[in-house]
Amino acid sequence: MAPATPDLVVLALVSLAPGFLWVWFFYRKDRAEPEPKALVAKAFLYGVLSVFPAAFLEAPFRRVITAGAQDLAALLVVSVLVVGVVEEVSKFVAVKVAAYDSAQFNEVMDGVVYAVAAGLGFAATENLFYATTYGLAVGIVRAFITDLAHASFSGIVGYYLGRAKFDAPHATALVARGLGTAITLHGGYDFLIMSGIVPPAFGVFMVLATYAYLSRKIVQARRLSPVRPPQTVAAAARPSHADAPGEAPPADRMRTEPHAGAATPARAPGMAPGQPGQEALEGSTPVETCEDEPGGEVSGPSEADGRVP
Numbered sequence: 001m002a003p004a005t006p007d008l009v010v011l012a013l014v015s016l017a018p019g020f021l022w023v024w025f026f027y028r029k030d031r032a033e034p035e036p037k038a039l040v041a042k043a044f045l046y047g048v049l050s051v052f053p054a055a056f057l058e059a060p061f062r063r064v065i066t067a068g069a070q071d072l073a074a075l076l077v078v079s080v081l082v083v084g085v086v087e088e089v090s091k092f093v094a095v096k097v098a099a100y101d102s103a104q105f106n107e108v109m110d111g112v113v114y115a116v117a118a119g120l121g122f123a124a125t126e127n128l129f130y131a132t133t134y135g136l137a138v139g140i141v142r143a144f145i146t147d148l149a150h151a152s153f154s155g156i157v158g159y160y161l162g163r164a165k166f167d168a169p170h171a172t173a174l175v176a177r178g179l180g181t182a183i184t185l186h187g188g189y190d191f192l193i194m195s196g197i198v199p200p201a202f203g204v205f206m207v208l209a210t211y212a213y214l215s216r217k218i219v220q221a222r223r224l225s226p227v228r229p230p231q232t233v234a235a236a237a238r239p240s241h242a243d244a245p246g247e248a249p250p251a252d253r254m255r256t257e258p259h260a261g262a263a264t265p266a267r268a269p270g271m272a273p274g275q276p277g278q279e280a281l282e283g284s285t286p287v288e289t290c291e292d293e294p295g296g297e298v299s300g301p302s303e304a305d306g307r308v309p
Helices: 005-027 037-100 108-134 136-165 168-195 200-223 230-237
Strands: 254-256 263-265
Touching: 005 037, 005 108, 005 136, 037 108, 037 136, 037 168, 108 136, 108 200, 136 168, 136 200, 168 200
Parallel strands: none
Antiparallel strands: 254 263
């Protein structure tokens, strides 16, 4: 029997409110140039809409999913190649359509913010379905654990989508890497949870580990930002370590000193004028970045050719 109307209101609040809180949590991580709230809301809404084609495509495989551990091989295939692929691609399309072509999408971190919003829109709608079907307790658990899982999977895709936007020659490979990573993590998580071969606590550990991985990507995305928050600019004005030979500053990134109105090219630690740049993000990549040093500066996306990791 369907829950009474007051119960539906409670279930809707439990399913949707945590999603809004998670959006705000990730939104605040874009410290340099926060995105327009209306565009973030649009990405969230498109994430909500992306649930419906995903549910339609997954419907023929529902029997395998509900069977759980009865057929582990089939469950693994469906978890990765159906659920993982369908849901991550659906959320990717949502953020691509909602925000990718916007002029506001002007740094790598923006990809994370918009993709997380789309992922949370998807998760909130999915949670509402599960809560109305299986009850309030399931809705509460999913509202926190599953929301963070979807946000983390989508955020990883968003990071690589952000890099792809500013590195057209390697865009396809970067997007494929982001989707491949998210699909593998998502499918593996679903398989372990639905099969029951690990305790539920291990699922929580997997979600936290995935969030930790996304957090690393967020740090890297901030370093690639052409817009730097005031505290970062102030830190860059302090004396830095001597530059080491072997790297050259990107010509297309400028920074403004807080005490002077003139803009000068930003130069990363360990980079000297007139020498080839070195790729430092996850091995050889098409985007230049660097490790933070006291008082050092950070380079933005590079137009130089390079190998895609």
